[in-house]
Amino acid sequence: MKKNTKLASYFTLTTCFFSVNLQAKNLTIALGNFEPLFSEQGKPALFKDLIDGVYTYLPHRKINYRYMFSNARLVRELNAHTIDGAANIFTQKEIQGCITQPVFAYSDVAISLKSKYYTINSISDLNEKSVVSYQRAILLLGSEYKQAVLRSKHYKEVAQPLEQAKLLSNGMVDVSIGDKYIFLHSLKNHAKNGLKANDFDIHDIFPPVASSIGFNQQKHCDEFDQALIKYKNSGKYQMVYQNYLNQLGFTQ
The missing domain is CATH 3.40.190.10 (Periplasmic binding protein-like II)
Structure with missing residues (x-):
């Protein structure tokens, strides 16, 4: 009987471990609502493509997106911890958590x-x-x-x-x-x-402006920043911007 109890306890602990570990690998990130930088689900979105590119360097993460949030709602939901991350956040003062290095370049x-x-x-x-x-x-x-x-x-x-x-x-x-x-x-x-x-x-008469992703946990900011450096060094980051200009018909 004791052996069965120990075995049951072992399986319970193992199940809990894998459940917690699985949850740790999944993140929910909410996105903005202005096309073509952000778009509805299934439509091209420049800034979402950048996020996807960064997370190719973090293969242990699975990103669940929520779409078409206003800037005010992004901040509200992030501070309420109903999401793990929000794109895009302009200043640390807006949120209770952390922000990544600048990701999204506005033009x-x-x-x-x-x-x-x-x-x-x-x-x-x-x-x-x-x-x-x-x-x-x-x-x-x-x-x-x-x-x-x-x-x-x-x-x-x-x-x-x-x-x-x-x-x-x-x-x-x-x-x-x-x-x-x-x-x-x-x-x-x-x-x-x-x-x-x-x-x-x-x-081009205005200085560049960039925004970040806000996260509730510092570890998520840190790992994103490290992956962002790798993504930029690969040359793929800038290619996303150029590809969108090409798709929009601007080839000057």
């Missing part, structure tokens, strides 16, 4: 029609032009930007990236301000006037 740029031959090499070159941008850009892009657009012919902020693509494509504004991947994705969905990605000039 806020000025975009103009190539046929206009505009020279835009700095933020001040936005003076005297009509400009459309995303909501709250005047608060987020710094004082130099604010002063420039206040001196512009016309300045408007809109809620939807597609609206920016339409206004610029139709010649209603001179310049659109925003992330180049989001603009090119919106343009692809607005093909009524026949304009293609290469019909536009992209002007």
Whole structure:
């Protein structure tokens, strides 16, 4: 009888060990909600591809994704520990856990029609032009930007990236301000006037901005950072960005 009891205890402990070990290998990461950087399940998403690339160097991890979270919900759910990680987080102050090294590079740029031959090499070159941008850009892009657009012919902020693509494509504004991947994705969905990605000039006038993944446990940040270094050194990290530009039709 004692032998059977010991055997049962052994199997119970072994089962618990493997159960805990299995749980330790699975992580739930929530993703943002703006295409094509993040997308619905089953659709291409640039930033998700980057995460997948990093985790190829952590084969013991199985990632369960949750899709289309607003930035506010990402922070709320992470701090409530209903998820293990959240992409994307901009500052440590937002969350109770840790953040990884910067992963997601944003590309806020000025975009103009190539046929206009505009020279835009700095933020001040936005003076005297009509400009459309995303909501709250005047608060987020710094004082130099604010002063420039206040001196512009016309300045408007809109809620939807597609609206920016339409206004610029139709010649209603001179310049659109925003992330180049989001603009090119919106343009692809607005093909009524026949304009293609290469019909536009992209002007890099803003400093780069990057965000991170936030995790509740430091060990998850640490292992991700180590894998991220390997991923970048492989050359595959930058290839993801270039491949998306190619897919969006921009080959300049």
